[in-house]
Structure formats: structure tokens, C-alpha cells
Amino acid sequence: MSAALPARPPSAPFTSTRNACKLCEPLGASLAYRGIAGCIPLIHGSQGCSTYIRRYCISHFREPLDVASSNFAETAAIFGGRDNLFTALDNVSRSYKPRAIGISSTCLSETIGENVPMYLKQYLRERADTxxxxxxxxxxxxxxxxMDGFHEALFAAVSSLTGSDSAPAEEEPGRRINLISSLVSTEDLRELHRILSSFGAPYTLLPDYSExxxxxxxxxxxxxxxxxxxxxxxxxxxxxxxxxxxxxPPGSDAGRWLEERHAVPLRHGELPIGxxxxxxxxxxxxxxxxxxTPELWIKERGRLIDAYIDGHKYLNGKRALIYGEEDFVCALASFLDEVGVxxxxxxxxxxxxxFKERVRGALRNTRQPVEIAGDADFVEMLEMARFLKPDFVMGHSKGLFLSRELGIPLVRCGFPIHDRIGGQRILHLGYRGTLNLFDLLCNSLLAAKQDQHDRGYTYL
Ligand code: SF4
Known part of the structure; x- marks a missing residue:
């Protein structure tokens, strides 16, 4: 359990976000849509939103990402973007021949009150066959x-494709497992496939942008x-x-939809890290x-425990600053707590x-004061860190400036990793993913210590 914090000098009052630790909603939605076969994301708003999303994601995934746009200009911003949306849907259908188009609204189209569901009904009435x-x-x-955008998009796809009628689903052999995942790496998705396949049951993994x-x-x-x-x-x-x-998911929940409309039992779990x-x-x-559970994974679990034993002396008692998406930070907190950080x-x-309750629940062994901050930006984190003195920061590459300011190592993981190659292929999930993170963490701290050593050393 975490103890109460000693008094910390109050930060200067500030109302705006300074160096945000969050990204734009349609970005998450676009990524989730690309996890559906034959689906192309379409942003209902200005060209700049889709350009930003493409650029941002390409830097992490090193892969092209087409995001269409209804391309608002002044006229659409004043009189509404219905015609723009219809033109965009026609163009995307003609040039990509997609099986689905995943539409997301933007700040602009929401601010002017666009009724997109009504537009889409009209569009489908006019082009029902095509x-x-x-x-x-x-x-x-x-x-x-x-992350809100990501979960909203999954909800939109599941609710649209499974429908709201309660007619029994088609019978199929075996017990199908639905696995819906929060934002993870492409290697994590491949690991989830390996794990699910090993159980030998039919499954749906959603979304799946691994390919x-x-x-x-x-x-x-x-x-x-x-x-x-x-x-x-x-x-x-x-x-x-x-x-x-x-x-x-803090809002729309595709699993809840399946449970309420189709009587598919739902359970939520933390990301399997630790x-x-x-x-x-x-x-x-x-x-x-x-x-x-297949023997293969029991062995991986044993290997992970063995690694914890080998490396715990390099981590025990270390202090960390962790940040990123709620689900990711909760899982990291659990992992770090069990390795003595x-x-x-x-x-x-x-x-x-x-978020706060989940992090508190994950800290089963921690007895020291812990600051759990929602709605936080990087400047706020830096202010807290100057007082709480972490030994390292762990999270995506936007934390580089924290690491520089504090003079401590950054252990890169999560999304996005813009300043290294292979960020999309970091394995975080499963026993194997935890082992990967454990090695990464130990070696980052060892490398930092080695770099500061007068003569260096070559033997642990
Ligand atoms: S204007 Fe809004 S929707 Fe568009 S990129 Fe910026 S934050 Fe995202």
C-alpha cells in the first residue's frame, strides 16, 4: 500500500496543458480501424488532422498509413460538411475498394455540431447497393x-457488425474466445496470436494491426x-x-455491448505485464x-522467475517515474512493484x-510515498520528479526531455517511440514480453552506471 506523501512545494497555478502526455482522439480511432481487415480510416474534418495522424504514426510504425479526410475548408466549416463527407466516401470507395470505412469526427466537425450518424443514414439510403x-x-x-478514440472505434465496429437484435448467433464448433486489447505493439499482437492459438479454441483478436x-x-x-x-x-x-x-475503457465498451445485447459474458483484465x-x-x-494453460507458457513463466532472481539486485529499491496510457501505466506499476522498484x-x-485506484491496487509491496497523477502533462511530471527523485523514467519517447532534465536514463517502451528503430516491435505482453522488459530495464540501468564509472567494468 502507498503511504501519504510528505508536503511538496505547490506548483504555480496553471490552467493549460504544457507538453501533453496524450494524443488526439481520431489518432487512436484510426489505429483501431487499421486493425480491421480491409478497413480504411476517414477523418471528418480538415486535411491537417489526417496529415498529422499519418505523420505521427508513420514515425513509430515505419509503415505507410493512409487516412482519408473529408477535407473541410471555410465553406464546410460554416455551412456543414455533409457534401464533403459524401464525396470523401465515394472517392475512398472507388479508389480503395475497402470492405469498411471507419469514420471519426474531429474537433472542428464536433464544434460546429455535425450530425454524422444522420448523414451516414442518408448516404446508405442513396447507395445501399454499393x-x-x-x-x-x-x-x-x-x-x-x-485511447478514448481507440475504444470508441472498436465499439463502433463491434456494435455495427454484431447488430442489436438478440437472435441466436450462428453455431460453430469449439468455444470462441473474444480477446479485445487496448493499444499495444505489433509484436504484442503477434504474441497474443501465439498464446490464443496454443489454446486450440477459435478466437477473435480485436483489433489486429500486427500486419x-x-x-x-x-x-x-x-x-x-x-x-x-x-x-x-x-x-x-x-x-x-x-x-x-x-x-x-473509460467510455464506450465493445465488450459491454456484447454482454448486454448478446449475452456474451465479459471480464476486464489488466494488460498481461508482470x-x-x-x-x-x-x-x-x-x-x-x-x-x-499449455506447458509452453508454464515454462516461460519459470524462465521469467529465474530472470527476476538473477537481476533483482540491480533493481531492488530503485525509484521510477512511469507515464503513458492508463492501461499501460497500471500494468507497468504492477510489474515494477513485483521486481522491487x-x-x-x-x-x-x-x-x-x-486510474488512481487501479495503480494503488497494483502496488501490493510498495511502502513508500507514491504520486499517482491523472490529467498530467510532462511539465507537471518534471516538477514532481525534482521532489521525488526517481532513478529512471520509463515510457514512450516523449519522455526524453524528462530524462535529460533529470540526468537519469529513459527506458523506452509503449507508444510512440519516435527516436529509435523498432519501437513497434517491442514485446511487452505475456511472460516473454515481461522478460523482455525486465532485461531492457536491468541493462539500461547497468549501462547508465557503467557510463558514469571512471574506468568502466566488463564483468558483473
Ligand atoms: S484539431 Fe483536434 S482532431 Fe484535429 S489533429 Fe488537432 S487535436 Fe486532433
Whole structure:
């Protein structure tokens, strides 16, 4: 349990965000849409929003990401963007031939009060025979973060494809498992596939941008490459034995929809980082599949414990500043707590939700004061860190300036990693992902210590 903090000098009052620790809502929605096979994201707003999203994601994934736009100019901003949206839908349908178009609103289209659901009904009435599936997520960035957009998009796809009628789902052999994941790396998604396949039950993993955002090299450019969760597999989610949702969506919840409309039992879990979270994750999968956890993963668990024993002396008692998306920070807090690190600052740019309670619950061994901050920006984190003196910062690459200011190492993980190659391929999940993070952390601290040593050393 965390103890009360000693008095800290108050920060100067400040109302605006300074160096945000969150991203724009349609960015998260676009990423989730690219995790659906044959789906192209479309931003209802200005060209700049889609350009920013493309540029931002390409720097992390090193992969092209097409994001269409309804391309608002002055006229649309004043009189509404219905015609722009229809033109965009026509153009995207003609040039990409997508199976679905995932639409997200923007700050501008929300501010002028665009009724996109009504527009889409009109569009589908006019082009009933030719239109692909259309999903719509309301994603004004002044209301939430990229994670709100991400979960909204998943909800839009699942609710649209599974429908709201309670007719029984098509029978299929085996107990289908629905696994819905919060934002993770492409290597994490591949690991989730490996884990799910090992249980031998049919499953739907949603979203799945492991190929679309981290595919192979092509001989010729393809507008909509392979990969993504098949639309048919999303439809089948309504007949599954249960849904495991990795993460806690603060708003719209696709798992809740499946439970309320289609009686598919839902359980939420933390991202499987650390032994405790992984044990719960594998137990939930075993329960849903009606099978024991395969021996392969029991061995990986044993290897992880062995690594903890080998490396604990380099971590025990260290103090960390961790930041990023709520779900990711909660899972990191649990992992660090079990390897003897005190996350003295756990921060996210998201506000509301159950972040503080979840981090507190994850700190089962920590006895020292901990600052858990929602709605935090990087300047606020720096102010806290000057007082709480962490030994390292752990999170995405936007924390570089914290590490520089504080003179401590940055352990890069999560999203985005803009200043290194391979950020999209960092494995965080599962026993193997935890082992990877553990090695990364130990070696980052050892390297920092070695660099400061007068003569260096070559033997531990
Ligand atoms: S204007 Fe809003 S929706 Fe567009 S990029 Fe900026 S934050 Fe995102």
C-alpha cells in the first residue's frame, strides 16, 4: 500500500496543458480501424488532422498509413460538411475498394455540431447497393485522449457488425474466445496470436494491426495491404463463450455491448505485464477455452522467475517515474512493484476513470510515498520528479526531455517511440514480453552506471 506523501512545494497555478502526455482522439480511432481487415480510416474534418495522424504514426510504425479526410475548408466549416463527407466516401470507395470505412469526427466537425450518424443514414439510403460497411466514432479531441478514440472505434465496429437484435448467433464448433486489447505493439499482437492459438479454441483478436502496421516488404505498393481482424470474425463475436477485454475503457465498451445485447459474458483484465497480471490473464483464457494453460507458457513463466532472481539486485529499491496510457501505466506499476522498484510517480494524460485506484491496487509491496497523477502533462511530471527523485523514467519517447532534465536514463517502451528503430516491435505482453522488459530495464540501468564509472567494468 502507498503511504501519504510528505508536503511538496505547490506548483504555480496553471490552467493549460504544457507538453501533453496524450494524443488526439481520431489518432487512436484510426489505429483501431487499421486493425480491421480491409478497413480504411476517414477523418471528418480538415486535411491537417489526417496529415498529422499519418505523420505521427508513420514515425513509430515505419509503415505507410493512409487516412482519408473529408477535407473541410471555410465553406464546410460554416455551412456543414455533409457534401464533403459524401464525396470523401465515394472517392475512398472507388479508389480503395475497402470492405469498411471507419469514420471519426474531429474537433472542428464536433464544434460546429455535425450530425454524422444522420448523414451516414442518408448516404446508405442513396447507395445501399454499393457502399461498404460504415463505422462511426465520435472523437472530439478536447474531450478525451487517443485511447478514448481507440475504444470508441472498436465499439463502433463491434456494435455495427454484431447488430442489436438478440437472435441466436450462428453455431460453430469449439468455444470462441473474444480477446479485445487496448493499444499495444505489433509484436504484442503477434504474441497474443501465439498464446490464443496454443489454446486450440477459435478466437477473435480485436483489433489486429500486427500486419497492416508492421507488414512485410512488397514488390508493388498495395493501397490496402493484407492483415487485420476479419469482418466475419467480428460478426462471430456475438456467439462467443466470453470476452476478455485487456484494459478498462473509460467510455464506450465493445465488450459491454456484447454482454448486454448478446449475452456474451465479459471480464476486464489488466494488460498481461508482470507475473501477477499474466497469471490472471492465462487463468482467464484457460477458463474461457475450457483447457489447461499449455506447458509452453508454464515454462516461460519459470524462465521469467529465474530472470527476476538473477537481476533483482540491480533493481531492488530503485525509484521510477512511469507515464503513458492508463492501461499501460497500471500494468507497468504492477510489474515494477513485483521486481522491487518503487514507481514514485505514475502519471497519465487521461483524466477520470479508475486510474488512481487501479495503480494503488497494483502496488501490493510498495511502502513508500507514491504520486499517482491523472490529467498530467510532462511539465507537471518534471516538477514532481525534482521532489521525488526517481532513478529512471520509463515510457514512450516523449519522455526524453524528462530524462535529460533529470540526468537519469529513459527506458523506452509503449507508444510512440519516435527516436529509435523498432519501437513497434517491442514485446511487452505475456511472460516473454515481461522478460523482455525486465532485461531492457536491468541493462539500461547497468549501462547508465557503467557510463558514469571512471574506468568502466566488463564483468558483473
Ligand atoms: S484539431 Fe483536434 S482532431 Fe484535429 S489533429 Fe488537432 S487535436 Fe486532433
Amino acid at each position: 457502399a461498404p460497411a460504415l463505422f462511426y466514432a465520435s472523437t472530439p479531441s478536447y474531450r478525451g485522449t487517443h 497492416t502496421m508492421d507488414g512485410v516488404s512488397w514488390e508493388t505498393y498495395q493501397k490496402l495491404g493484407p492483415g487485420g481482424t476479419e469482418i466475419e470474425d467480428i460478426r462471430k463475436m456475438r456467439g462467443a463463450a466470453g470476452t476478455l477485454y485487456l484494459g478498462h 507475473i501477477e497480471n499474466n497469471d490472471s490473464f492465462f487463468a482467464a483464457l484457460a477458463d474461457l477455452a475450457g483447457k489447461e 518503487v514507481p514514485v510517480i505514475a502519471a497519465t494524460g487521461a483524466s477520470g476513470g479508475s
